[in-house]
Amino acid sequence: MNIRHAKTFLLGAIALSFLVSLGANHINSYWLFIAYDIGINIILAVSLNLINGYTGQFSLGHAGFMAVGAYTAAVITNQFGEMNTFASGAVFLSALFAGGLLAAVAGLLVGIPTLRLRGDYLAIVTLGFGEIIRVIFQNMEKVGGARGLSVIHDWTNFFWAFGFAAVTVYVVTSLVHSTYGRGFIAVRDDEVAASAMGINPTKYKVTAFVIGAFFAGIAGGLYAHSKQFITPGGFNFMQSIAIVVMVILGGMGNTIGVIIAAVLLTLLPEFLRPVAEYRMIIYSLLLIILMLTRPQGLFSLRKSPAK
Amino acid sequence: MQTFQAIMKIWRGQFLAAAVIALFLTGCNKPSSAPGVGGDTIKVGEFASMTGSEATFGQSSHKGTALAIDDLNAAGGVLGKKFELLMEDDQSQAGQPATVVRKLISRDGVVAILGEVASSRSLEAAPICQQNKIPMISPSSTNPKVTEAGDYIFRVCFIDPFQGTVMANFALHTLHLKNVAVLTDVKSDYSLGLAKFFKEGFIAGGGKIIAEQNYSGGDKDFNAQLTSLKSSKPDGIFVPGYYTEAGLIALQAKQLGINVPLFGGDGWESSSLVPIGGAALEGDYFSTHYSPEDTSPAVQDFVKKFKAKYKETPDAMAALGYDSAMILAAAMKSAGTTDGAKVRDALAAVKDFSGVTGKITMDANRNASKPAVILTIKNGEFKYVETISP
Numbered sequence: 001m002n003i004r005h006a007k008t009f010l011l012g013a014i015a016l017s018f019l020v021s022l023g024a025n026h027i028n029s030y031w032l033f034i035a036y037d038i039g040i041n042i043i044l045a046v047s048l049n050l051i052n053g054y055t056g057q058f059s060l061g062h063a064g065f066m067a068v069g070a071y072t073a074a075v076i077t078n079q080f081g082e083m084n085t086f087a088s089g090a091v092f093l094s095a096l097f098a099g100g101l102l103a104a105v106a107g108l109l110v111g112i113p114t115l116r117l118r119g120d121y122l123a124i125v126t127l128g129f130g131e132i133i134r135v136i137f138q139n140m141e142k143v144g145g146a147r148g149l150s151v152i153h154d155w156t157n158f159f160w161a162f163g164f165a166a167v168t169v170y171v172v173t174s175l176v177h178s179t180y181g182r183g184f185i186a187v188r189d190d191e192v193a194a195s196a197m198g199i200n201p202t203k204y205k206v207t208a209f210v211i212g213a214f215f216a217g218i219a220g221g222l223y224a225h226s227k228q229f230i231t232p233g234g235f236n237f238m239q240s241i242a243i244v245v246m247v248i249l250g251g252m253g254n255t256i257g258v259i260i261a262a263v264l265l266t267l268l269p270e271f272l273r274p275v276a277e278y279r280m281i282i283y284s285l286l287l288i289i290l291m292l293t294r295p296q297g298l299f300s301l302r303k304s305p306a307k
Numbered sequence: 308m309q310t311f312q313a314i315m316k317i318w319r320g321q322f323l324a325a326a327v328i329a330l331f332l333t334g335c336n337k338p339s340s341a342p343g344v345g346g347d348t349i350k351v352g353e354f355a356s357m358t359g360s361e362a363t364f365g366q367s368s369h370k371g372t373a374l375a376i377d378d379l380n381a382a383g384g385v386l387g388k389k390f391e392l393l394m395e396d397d398q399s400q401a402g403q404p405a406t407v408v409r410k411l412i413s414r415d416g417v418v419a420i421l422g423e424v425a426s427s428r429s430l431e432a433a434p435i436c437q438q439n440k441i442p443m444i445s446p447s448s449t450n451p452k453v454t455e456a457g458d459y460i461f462r463v464c465f466i467d468p469f470q471g472t473v474m475a476n477f478a479l480h481t482l483h484l485k486n487v488a489v490l491t492d493v494k495s496d497y498s499l500g501l502a503k504f505f506k507e508g509f510i511a512g513g514g515k516i517i518a519e520q521n522y523s524g525g526d527k528d529f530n531a532q533l534t535s536l537k538s539s540k541p542d543g544i545f546v547p548g549y550y551t552e553a554g555l556i557a558l559q560a561k562q563l564g565i566n567v568p569l570f571g572g573d574g575w576e577s578s579s580l581v582p583i584g585g586a587a588l589e590g591d592y593f594s595t596h597y598s599p600e601d602t603s604p605a606v607q608d609f610v611k612k613f614k615a616k617y618k619e620t621p622d623a624m625a626a627l628g629y630d631s632a633m634i635l636a637a638a639m640k641s642a643g644t645t646d647g648a649k650v651r652d653a654l655a656a657v658k659d660f661s662g663v664t665g666k667i668t669m670d671a672n673r674n675a676s677k678p679a680v681i682l683t684i685k686n687g688e689f690k691y692v693e694t695i696s697p
Contacts, residue, residue: 270406
């Protein structure tokens with residue numbers, strides 16, 4: 001994306017999503033619901049792309065941050081009853097931010113001790129962390145434990161889902177194109193060289209981790225208010241993998257590619273529903289074919305890095 | 308020139324993308340039918356865990372439901388129309404039920420929803436059915452919370468507390484036990500609910516709970532708890548947990564020389580119970596929804612038809628899946644329409660419906676009030692003992 005047009009894009013996307021949300025009554029609620037999923041997945045994939053793609057830290061715990069955001073936002077909004085559009089909007093927005101912030105705190109707590117690790121080791125630690133969060137919620141009787149938590153309000157709509165998707169894209173793109181943000185890419189390309197140039201790799205990694213976790217938390221809050229029911233099982237390892245697949249398929253460190261991959265991978269299983277039980281086999285086969293033919297990601301300009 | 312090359316490179320990627328999109332469109336071209344019941348069939352939606360971690364439950368349940376739809380159509384359907392069952396797989400995954408139920412309701416235009424086995428997935432679908440005023444019948448979600456989601460949500464199985472009471476009566480009156488110990492899985496709502504109602508029922512009936520111990524689902528070693536229970540010399544031990552732990556508990560109890568009967572709820576019913584517990588389970592009991600050995604004509608007829616179609620013996624999930632579709636058809640017949648609100652009223656008024664799993668009456672909370680079946684383990688197989696009415 002051309003960085004000079006980023007602000008125009010942001011405002012345009014928010015305005016567009018607002019307009020669509022006004023006309024949402026005319027859209028079939030199933031497709032509308034899939035659209036929310038697309039928006040949420042874009043947030044998740046783009047924010048993970050900041051960690052995995054731009055900073056080169058392989059994280060497998062994104063669903064854990066999503067769970068923190070989902071539960072926090074749901075617990076907050078469940079305290080409120082029915083109210084008018086403006087009040088509910090304000091409550092929802094604060095709940096989403098609270099979820100995002102708590103997820104960011106979780107990201108910080110995990111990030112500081114673990115981001116000194118690299119590659120496979122980091123992947124395993126983040127994987128373990130994601131599972132820990134899930135098990136904690138599973139054992140919290142206050143939020144329904146393994147049975148799950150009902151979310152009263154269905155406040156997620158087109159405006160919130162795509163508005164936040166646009167904000168995520170804007171923040172991540174502006175960040176990596178800023179002077180400060182070049183540090184992320186430097187850390188990814190060569191950590192030793194980067195630190196020789198005076199960049200503190202751990203600080204950059206933790207920053208990427210915290211920002212990524214914040215947006216994952218927002219996505220979690222949107223998810224909770226779209227599905228209206230959350231269980232710890234919904235934030236398991238497979239959910240983390242699904243987000244990683246979007247990033248890899250879209251092309252690591254390529255925001256547009258990752259957005260397109262998020263859209264495709266949300267729609268693909270839905271369009272494959274007519275073939276019923278063979279659906280997931282075909283889905284997996286397509287992934288394998290795509291990875292064999294485009295290892296650098298669907299839309300990446302760069303050739304696959306020589307390893 | 309460089310830009311041109313870059314664009315060419317993007318194009319290669321887009322060719323692949325185009326292939327993927329073309330694949331979508333083939334799926335997209337299916338004409339979405341008009342919602343409602345304008346056609347010549349009554350569309351009924353079902354969501355089940357056909358794949359994923361609880362696939363065996365979902366597949367059993369679906370087989371039962373599909374058999375019921377076949378039977379109904381063979382008898383001419385209801386209201387002069389045949390049924391059309393639209394089944395969607397939710398992959399045993401949280402997040403999926405909300406999507407598929409929305410699809411069934413708003414895209415396929417079903418008039419009622421059947422599903423699911425797992426309570427957490429029924430809970431996810433329930434608010435959507437409630438908002439759209441589409442009656443939903445869960446065949447086998449036993450958690451009390453499920454039907455609390457709204458007045459359009461029903462179930463054809465009994466709820467957890469009821470089994471606790473049934474087992475208390477069984478222990479008192481059939482096994483003639485006086486001093487019983489309880490070993491509860493503190494991680495499971497199901498186990499805690501069962502234990503609570505068992506204790507209340509057992510004490511109210513004049514029995515005594517002489518010892519209580521806890522474990523967490525997933526534990527493998529129960530020697531500490533069992534040794535402590537053994538010292539209080541119970542006549543029997545109530546183990547309201549799932550089959551994996553129940554099998555291990557039976558095994559370790561025998562090794563410690565505890566020779567009193569163990570008994571539990573429908574969490575024991577699994578073809579994996581006996582392979583885990585082996586001979587140690589002989590003479591133990593559990594309550595469940597139905598037994599294929601029940602000699603009543605309704606059960607035998609169902610077992611015969613099921614075996615003819617699928618070449619296997621139906622389990623409780625299949626029987627409940629069958630009943631869920633049958634009770635829906637009966638409600639539509641008595642309502643004289645497939646309109647959601649009227650079918651809901653008819654479902655709420657169901658009384659003494661003869662299902663495969665016994666006589667079903669909907670109570671004020673839309674839960675089925677119905678008998679439970681007690682099974683015992685003999686020579687490694689489940690044997691029918693008796694039926695206990697509420």
